[in-house]
Amino acid sequence: MGFTDEVGIDLGTANVLVYIKGKGVVLNEPSVVAINRDTNEILAVGEEARQMLGRTPSNIIAVRPLRDGVISDYDVTERMLKYFIRKTCGNSRFFKPRIMVCVPSGVTEVEKRAVREAATQAGGKAVFLMEEPVAAAIGAGLDISKPDGVMIIDIGGGTTDVAVISLGGIVTSTSVKVAGDKFDEAIIKYMRKEHKLYIGERTAEEMKITIGTAYPREEMVVKECRGRDLVTGLPKSIEITSKEMMEALDEPLQVICEVAHGVLERTPPELSADISNSGIVITGGGALLHGIDKRIEERTGITVRIAEDPKSCVAIGTGKALNSIDAIENNQMNKRRSYI
Template structure:
């Protein structure tokens, strides 16, 4: 049977994200995690590089080589570039040619229109899929986080990705209430660039802003009034991302590509989830020392010359405050729309944070103070959507109810 399945090709799940694309192959787990970037030679109309190699080229190419991020705010902005990028990612993930085209499950934001979903499916078909199925990102994140989405119990998930924040309450294999906010890690990076322009007359590159966010980013504590209003019920405990340590060393930022992420957790249907979770090392941000800062290099907007400035963690917190508050507001709005029957479930189960944004220092505590609910950050937040979509390809028939209605290519 295994041999026959091999001849027919492996089904694939794709987390096609604004910042990163993850590919999950049935019976293998997550086999690819690359930046959603492609470099194209405009003179020859050929692909120069994709993924990490293309991201390293950003801001450093001659005019005839364009580095393109095909997705914006969680949806495809450049269909041709998205098709080419996805095709190359699938070839990387499964270098052996398929004897039969695979089924592909793709995760998309919950707020996408039918036209945006059709663009995603068209990209997957052009990349070599036999059949394309769509799953909403918050549902995939909930499954990947281990929530029992098929039961008549309310669970709330907040997935903070590169282009969007997905807030949803799920129950009985469906999304009961959802809000898709086009604010994510990219908007935090842009806020840092804008703030540095204003305060230091310094123009930063996207990669430098991203490193500042990772190394110095922290959500400010909620105002005292908000903490009082959102007190946690007696007996509940909030779980933050990571406690700060006073003896942590100050951080610095350079222009190098960050090191490779820890090996992703792979969903293996033939062993228990507990063993799988134990095998996956936890990832979290480094704690910040008081007064943490970093020297950064950019272009002086006055002189046009290279310039170095020192950026503090407090300045980064100030820069991203509006975006952090927008995420908190989206969570509170979703809670306001929660059916009364599910409200008690949420008090018991709390809110689950997934996505790269879940690693922002202080965000879990800020959200807990604002909502008065326990907050849990999953062990591997960057992989939750891919793992959830991957479970659908592992148990396709059993998980069909969580997929959106599909259509044949015409």
């Protein structure tokens, strides 16, 4: 694979997407790494490692180095990034690309520094950070340079970012650590409480994707769920309906709806008028949950639409921002000079 000098990375809690200028999204793999505990050697990264979740012998662990949108295991994140950069950009020791990485809107300076350092150690010549809602809005095809207000809800794996954007910047925003992972946790909790059945993360995610719903479906869907009976300790299989899934997911969905409502309350009136005309756009993997647009629409009273290819919006937006990377680099250098 030929070398490229500009790379956009959506460093997500659930998935890592890599965008290469001129080629588009070239990689979309789970943020999972399988490590041999005895030798500290990486055995698998991405989809291959995800298959190992909950199924490994004692000397092998499958870890997710990002939690709630931020780095929880710095060393593993760095090694994972290095692997993905080499896989997509080629394996030259002398070649170092300029990297644009997306971070949730609410991250602290310490968390930003951790992302910057991990990307630099993984082989970046210069690393720039971009806020996820801005990247998501660009990736969804919204023109954020105008003085009109646009509202974006980016529901990822670890965080949900809600932001109102105007003139290329965030006017008001909130980031909460309630997203895809919390949906899975809510399903696991529900199954334990209501059915005395213990299921793993992968089973919960599968149920969320196939029968999960945020709003009553026209036709009820049923799926067989396998797990361990908490009473007998033996494997057990039961049928679960989409109605039960709606009940299980109610709490995290309520949080997301309230956050969206709260951001609208803090939005200047002129921009609120723009949003009521243009509507709200949902991006991120969470946008694929059945009926989530109707649920948010019901709470806010504003038309909600799901972006085209919502999972890739942040990566595509990051990639489009690479076109102005020179301007960003000059701007950062000028800022540094003004501090000296």
